[in-house]
Amino acid sequence: MSTLDSSPSILPLYVKAALPLLPGASSLPFVPGGGGEIPSGLELELKGVRPERDRVADYAKVCGFRLREELPPTFPHILAFPLHMAVMSDGRFPFGAVGLVHIENTITRHRPVTFEDAQDIRVGVSRLKAHPKGQSFSLLTEVGVEGETVWTETSTMLRRGKTFGEEQAEPAPFPTLGAETPASATWRLSGDLGRRYGAVSGDRNPIHMHALTARPLGFDSAIAHGMWTLARSLAQLENRLPDSFTVAARFRRPIHLPGRVGFASGDEGERTLFSVRDAGDGTPHLDGTIDPLPTDTAKASV
Amino acid sequence: MKKKTRKVAVVGANRIPFARSNGTYTHASNQDMLTAALDGLIDRFALDGERLGEVAGGAVLKHSRDRDLTRESVLGTRLAAETPAYDVQQACGTGLETTILVANKIALGQIDAGIACGADTTSDAPISLNEELRETLLEANRQTTTLGRIRALTNVRPGHLVPSIPRNEEPRTGLSMGEHCAIMAKDWDIVRTEQDQLAVDSHHRLAAAYERGFFEDLITPYLGLRQDQNLRPDSSLEKLSKLKPVFGGPEGTMTAANSTPLSDGASAVLLASEDWAKERGLPILAYVEEAQTAAVDHVHKREGLLMAPAYAMSEMLGRTGLGLQAFDYYEIHEAFAAQVLCTLKAWESDDFCREKLGRSEAMGPIDRSKLNVNGGSLAAAHPFAATGGRIVGALAKQLHEDGKGRGVISICAAGGQGVVAILEAPGGNK
Numbered sequence: 001m002s003t004l005d006s007s008p009s010i011l012p013l014y015v016k017a018a019l020p021l022l023p024g025a026s027s028l029p030f031v032p033g034g035g036g037e038i039p040s041g042l043e044l045e046l047k048g049v050r051p052e053r054d055r056v057a058d059y060a061k062v063c064g065f066r067l068r069e070e071l072p073p074t075f076p077h078i079l080a081f082p083l084h085m086a087v088m089s090d091g092r093f094p095f096g097a098v099g100l101v102h103i104e105n106t107i108t109r110h111r112p113v114t115f116e117d118a119q120d121i122r123v124g125v126s127r128l129k130a131h132p133k134g135q136s137f138s139l140l141t142e143v144g145v146e147g148e149t150v151w152t153e154t155s156t157m158l159r160r161g162k163t164f165g166e167e168q169a170e171p172a173p174f175p176t177l178g179a180e181t182p183a184s185a186t187w188r189l190s191g192d193l194g195r196r197y198g199a200v201s202g203d204r205n206p207i208h209m210h211a212l213t214a215r216p217l218g219f220d221s222a223i224a225h226g227m228w229t230l231a232r233s234l235a236q237l238e239n240r241l242p243d244s245f246t247v248a249a250r251f252r253r254p255i256h257l258p259g260r261v262g263f264a265s266g267d268e269g270e271r272t273l274f275s276v277r278d279a280g281d282g283t284p285h286l287d288g289t290i291d292p293l294p295t296d297t298a299k300a301s302v
Numbered sequence: 303m304k305k306k307t308r309k310v311a312v313v314g315a316n317r318i319p320f321a322r323s324n325g326t327y328t329h330a331s332n333q334d335m336l337t338a339a340l341d342g343l344i345d346r347f348a349l350d351g352e353r354l355g356e357v358a359g360g361a362v363l364k365h366s367r368d369r370d371l372t373r374e375s376v377l378g379t380r381l382a383a384e385t386p387a388y389d390v391q392q393a394c395g396t397g398l399e400t401t402i403l404v405a406n407k408i409a410l411g412q413i414d415a416g417i418a419c420g421a422d423t424t425s426d427a428p429i430s431l432n433e434e435l436r437e438t439l440l441e442a443n444r445q446t447t448t449l450g451r452i453r454a455l456t457n458v459r460p461g462h463l464v465p466s467i468p469r470n471e472e473p474r475t476g477l478s479m480g481e482h483c484a485i486m487a488k489d490w491d492i493v494r495t496e497q498d499q500l501a502v503d504s505h506h507r508l509a510a511a512y513e514r515g516f517f518e519d520l521i522t523p524y525l526g527l528r529q530d531q532n533l534r535p536d537s538s539l540e541k542l543s544k545l546k547p548v549f550g551g552p553e554g555t556m557t558a559a560n561s562t563p564l565s566d567g568a569s570a571v572l573l574a575s576e577d578w579a580k581e582r583g584l585p586i587l588a589y590v591e592e593a594q595t596a597a598v599d600h601v602h603k604r605e606g607l608l609m610a611p612a613y614a615m616s617e618m619l620g621r622t623g624l625g626l627q628a629f630d631y632y633e634i635h636e637a638f639a640a641q642v643l644c645t646l647k648a649w650e651s652d653d654f655c656r657e658k659l660g661r662s663e664a665m666g667p668i669d670r671s672k673l674n675v676n677g678g679s680l681a682a683a684h685p686f687a688a689t690g691g692r693i694v695g696a697l698a699k700q701l702h703e704d705g706k707g708r709g710v711i712s713i714c715a716a717g718g719q720g721v722v723a724i725l726e727a728p729g730g731n732k
């Protein structure tokens with residue numbers, strides 16, 4: 001594992017991540033590519049991270065969170081994002097990050113992380129798995145504060161293409177809030193949402209920036225960041241979130257910008273199900289579940 | 303209406319540390335800060351999922367998007383969403399006025415528990431459209447034809463792009479609050495050193511209160527701030543004497559140190575009936591005994607803009623039969639040191655008490671060692687609507703520590719208004 005002194009800067013990583021798009025570039029040792037398996041030991045660590053107030057304030061505003069003493073539950077993802085990019089642009093990584101699709105995300109918050117916590121962020125990556133539409137792998141993030149694990153995340157990415165192996169792996173079934181639960185809120189998403197979220201998150205993947213940059217990558221228009229949609233959903237539920245919980249989300253269909261989507265949520269025992277859907281025809285964009293951690297059931301049942 | 307009333311308990315309070323304008327809370331809105339103050343209170347008293355009788359709150363500088371600031375803040379907390387809320391605005395009296403409103407409903411038995419709160423930001427202040435531009439746009443909107451709209455819009459002028467920024471100015475006199483207070487300071491002959499001494503005492507007392515851990519269950523940190531940003535524990539008369547006057551011209555006595563700075567913050571107070579608190583095993587810090595609001599005519603009768611608390615106090619004490627000396631603590635909001643000193647001098651003046659308050663003689667002096675014992679607004683700063691909650695919380699806790707005794711609160715407000723209230727220790731008066 002390598003320990004970094006400071007957060008890697010994003011732009012050079014994007015260049016590295018995009019280099020595999022150039023014919024032949026992948027044969028260079030510092031450029032990801034070449035195919036094959038993800039090597040073990042691709043791990044990065046960044047210690048003692050304290051987010052800047054203004055950055056959190058800007059992020060909270062774009063996602064709809066209130067600026068509280070505790071950080072938005074998705075915020076450690078923003079701090080870990082440069083590490084995600086660095087892992088995926090490592091010369092040993094088998095393919096470039098451009099064009100990868102974020103298909104699932106699971107976050108466990110063991111306790112709220114505050115401005116005062118010095119976060120030790122560690123990022124690793126799983127092995128490749130077969131997926132009906134190609135291959136998937138997960139970025140594994142763990143945040144510790146003074147040796148205590150406070151936050152973990154599994155971000156699952158799809159590399160579209162031929163699936164490998166004999167087994168036609170079906171993605172595991174994911175709990176879905178039925179269409180009979182009507183949307184409780186409508187969100188009007190502006191055309192510049194991807195650029196605004198890109199500015200506060202550092203995730204400036206061209207598919208989110210503008211129709212002109214999204215088209216070469218196969219999209220008719222810019223699409224919303226999956227992590228924005230997830231963050232906005234948690235902001236909608238902010239007063240109902242227990243201190244410790246696991247939120248799992250499956251990104252089902254991209255949200256084209258500008259657009260109008262509906263948000264629905266409902267409880268099933270201790271679990272909260274939520275979904276983001278097209279405001280018109282109800283096509284699901286995101287399905288999510290929130291489960292309180294066992295130690296916190298008293299609070300969660302409120 | 304019920305004839306009998308019941309006792310109203312101050313169960314506890316919470317605030318975020320107050321920050322200087324354009325300091326730590328620059329990007330926090332009123333709703334952010336109010337939510338943070340409520341979060342801390344809800345956590346401290348395990349109010350998760352609790353449906354309270356009401357939450358009354360407000361802000362003095364408010365964006366039009368914050369129409370229902372308090373209700374929206376409640377919806378962002380873990381209080382039951384079925385807790386009703388409403389906004390109140392009475393300038394700097396807002397925080398204490400909301401306490402009185404909630405307390406009165408509890409006293410009447412209409413509700414069992416509620417929260418009084420307030421927030422203000424001068425960093426994230428509302429800036430509105432230029433008034434002429436606003437009128438032009440509204441006129442265009444009223445037109446039914448495209449041509450009519452275009453014609454109306456031709457009235458837009460480049461000068462309209464200058465927005466209107468809220469000013470700390472009395473609408474009917476055109477004077478700022480500081481300028482009004484400078485007139486009072488001159489009328490009442492308040493000297494510079496006396497004002498500076500009050501400011502130094504305020505800083506030293508607030509610092510001492512932090513030192514002894516007094517605020518540990520009254521404040522929750524916010525955005526990395528743990529104590530009031532304006533506090534200067536090493537404040538001294540010598541340092542303060544070097545400052546130039548900011549109000550009252552070159553001969554003025556009011557400086558940046560003996561006037562409160564612009565600031566950001568929020569506070570909240572939990573009030574309940576005795577039964578409600580006891581059922582939940584919650585403490586009773588103090589009881590809300592009495593309250594009074596008064597106003598003066600600062601426009602036509604040349605009354606001091608910030609002299610209304612002198613009247614409110616006289617009326618309240620007249621009703622209860624208590625003398626001004628009957629208190630163990632005096633919490634007089636230090637909008638300006640001169641405001642406090644003018645008020646004290648007015649109560650000591652036979653002429654003022656006879657002519658203005660209709661009394662037979664002066665209300666008399668107070669023991670200054672009982673004044674703002676845990677620091678005041680000059681040290682903590684003064685996010686307008688949050689000040690009342692800060693004072694109610696601190697006085698209630700002090701009375702609870704003592705077990706017996708009573709304290710009185712006095713807050714001056716823009717528009718020539720003043721709000722006063724009496725709190726009594728859980729063990730009654732001494």
